[in-house]
Amino acid sequence: xxxxxxxxxxxxxxxxxxxxxxxxxxxxxxxxxxxxxxxxxxxxxxxxxxxxxxxxxxxxxxxxxxxxxxxxxxxxxxxxxxxxxxxx
Amino acid sequence: xxxxxxxxxxxxxxxxxxxxxxxxxxxxxxxxxxxxxxxxxxxxxxxxxxxxxxxxxxxxxxxxxxxxxxxxxxxxxxxxxxxxxxxxxxxxxxxxxxxxxxxxxxxxxxxxxxxxxxxxxxxxxxxxxxxxxxxxxxxxxxxxxxxxxxxxxxxxxxxxxxxxxxxxxxxxxxxxxxxxxxxxxxxxxxxxxxxxxxxxxxxxxxxxxxxxxxxxxxxxxxxxxxxxxxxxxxxxxxxxxxxxxxxxxxxxxxxxxxxxxxxxxx
Numbered sequence: 001x002x003x004x005x006x007x008x009x010x011x012x013x014x015x016x017x018x019x020x021x022x023x024x025x026x027x028x029x030x031x032x033x034x035x036x037x038x039x040x041x042x043x044x045x046x047x048x049x050x051x052x053x054x055x056x057x058x059x060x061x062x063x064x065x066x067x068x069x070x071x072x073x074x075x076x077x078x079x080x081x082x083x084x085x086x087x088x
Numbered sequence: 089x090x091x092x093x094x095x096x097x098x099x100x101x102x103x104x105x106x107x108x109x110x111x112x113x114x115x116x117x118x119x120x121x122x123x124x125x126x127x128x129x130x131x132x133x134x135x136x137x138x139x140x141x142x143x144x145x146x147x148x149x150x151x152x153x154x155x156x157x158x159x160x161x162x163x164x165x166x167x168x169x170x171x172x173x174x175x176x177x178x179x180x181x182x183x184x185x186x187x188x189x190x191x192x193x194x195x196x197x198x199x200x201x202x203x204x205x206x207x208x209x210x211x212x213x214x215x216x217x218x219x220x221x222x223x224x225x226x227x228x229x230x231x232x233x234x235x236x237x238x239x240x241x242x243x244x245x246x247x248x249x250x251x252x253x254x255x256x257x258x259x260x261x262x263x264x265x266x267x268x269x270x271x272x273x274x275x276x277x278x279x280x281x282x283x284x285x286x287x288x289x290x291x292x293x294x295x296x297x298x299x300x301x302x303x304x305x306x307x308x309x310x311x312x313x314x315x316x317x318x319x320x321x322x323x324x325x326x327x328x329x330x331x332x333x334x335x336x337x338x339x340x341x342x343x344x345x346x347x348x349x350x351x352x353x354x
Contacts, residue, residue: 014271019235020278027242027282069284070245 028065032072039063046076055082091122091202093195094326095224096259097248099240101211103232104261107297107306108319109208110138114306115323117172121203124163126194127177128220129210130185136176140167140304150178153190159197168309183215188222195223204326213247221248227256228288233263233274242283257288259322264293265336276333289322291315292336 013021029035034042043063050056056078063076096109106127113125127135130150136142144164147157152175166172178185195205209220221227227248231241241258248256260276267273280287294315300307308319314334321331 016268016271016274016278019274020282023235023238023274023282026239030239030243031246067284070249 024067028067028072031070032065034065039065050078054080057081091124091195091199091205093199093205093207093223093225094228095128095207095209095221095226096228096230097209097217097220097244098211098230098237099213099244100231100237103237104230104259104291105211106134106138106208107301108228108230108259108261108291109135109206110306111308111316111319112323112326113139113172113204113206114166114169115308115320116204116206116326117166117169118309118320119323119327120171121327122171122201123204123206124173124175124198124202126175126205126207128186128191128207129216130177130219131179131182132210133177133179135208136164136174137304138301139174139306141174141176142304145176148176148178149194150181150185153186153194159194168305183210183219186219188219191219192223213244221251221253224253227253228259229256229283229285230259230261231279231283232261233268233276233279235274238274238279238282245283245285255285257286258283259289259291260287261291262293263290263336269337287333288325289318290333290336291318291322292334 043061046063047056047058047061060081061076061078063074066073066075094112096105096112098105109125113123117123125135125139126149127133128149129135133148136145141164147162149162151157152159152162162175163173164176166174191207198205205223207220207224210216229241229244229248231237245256248254258280260279263276264273268275276287276290292314294307294313296313297307297315306319307313307316308323309316311317311320314336318334321334324331
């Protein structure tokens with residue numbers, strides 16, 4: 001009963017869900033050898049290169065690694081805010 | 089006939105490699121297969137006590153590799169099943185006493201007379217592990233529904249795939265269906281989702297495993313409890329039969345009822 005009440009009133013995810021979420025991040029990290037900090041660096045570099053061609057709002061850009069089977073995928077979502085004026 | 093070599097490994101220690109080796113060996117042998125279990129954990133001999141054969145050891149794996157005995161002399165016949173054998177590891181040597189090519193040579197010598205060779209790998213990812221996977225046709229990774237064990241299993245799977253040993257199969261050991269139901273334990277689906285390899289079997293947490301290990305009789309020799317049944321199913325799947333995973337909820341109810349009828353004295 002106590003368990004039931006806790007479940008209704010608390011917003012904390014179950015310990016199994018916590019374990020799964022933590023593992024998901026750890027495994028991506030282990031498999032790619034990319035830490036969160038390195039991913040940030042990658043994002044900055046990517047932004048710098050892309051900005052030469054398109055106009056981007058850095059705040060709306062997201063970059064993530066997702067898992068598909070045993071393969072990791074780098075997913076970047078980069079809204080283009082406008083054209084860049086070309087001089088040539 | 090040429091034996092198929094299976095290596096059971098995990099990365100993390102204490103998740104049930106040795107118990108799984110003894111039980112899969114016993115289950116295959118009780119189905120009429122000729123089986124040898126090899127303890128590849130040199131310096132930390134364990135499979136002999138789990139199989140209840142510790143008093144029969146004369147020669148070991150290193151004796152056979154170094155030519156102090158013929159390979160047949162290092163094969164100890166099981167007490168219960170005549171077509172089940174153990175090649176024990178050496179207790180007073182270390183992992184460098186055997187090389188991966190020694191293991192391949194040894195298994196090739198054994199293959200013609202057997203149907204299965206089951207190798208119990210040491211924990212870790214060093215020399216002992218490399219020795220254990222070198223001769224394998226198939227690798228089974230065993231894990232518990234526990235965050236550290238799953239992480240190490242993932243690492244092992246990555247190494248096995250990098251060594252081009254094919255995709256390993258998974259055994260999930262010590263699953264507690266009650267805790268899964270309360271959302272306090274990773275479920276089989278969660279673990280398979282994270283590790284993304286084929287699930288060969290689920291072995292529920294079962295007190296009977298420790299009791300049978302105490303007695304030196306692998307639990308898979310009988311099917312009056314869930315863990316024994318789970319290992320028998322794994323053996324049948326290895327033989328190519330299509331056996332559905334145990335319904336653990338139903339199983340527990342059923343086996344509880346049986347043991348409450350007959351008393352729990354066994």
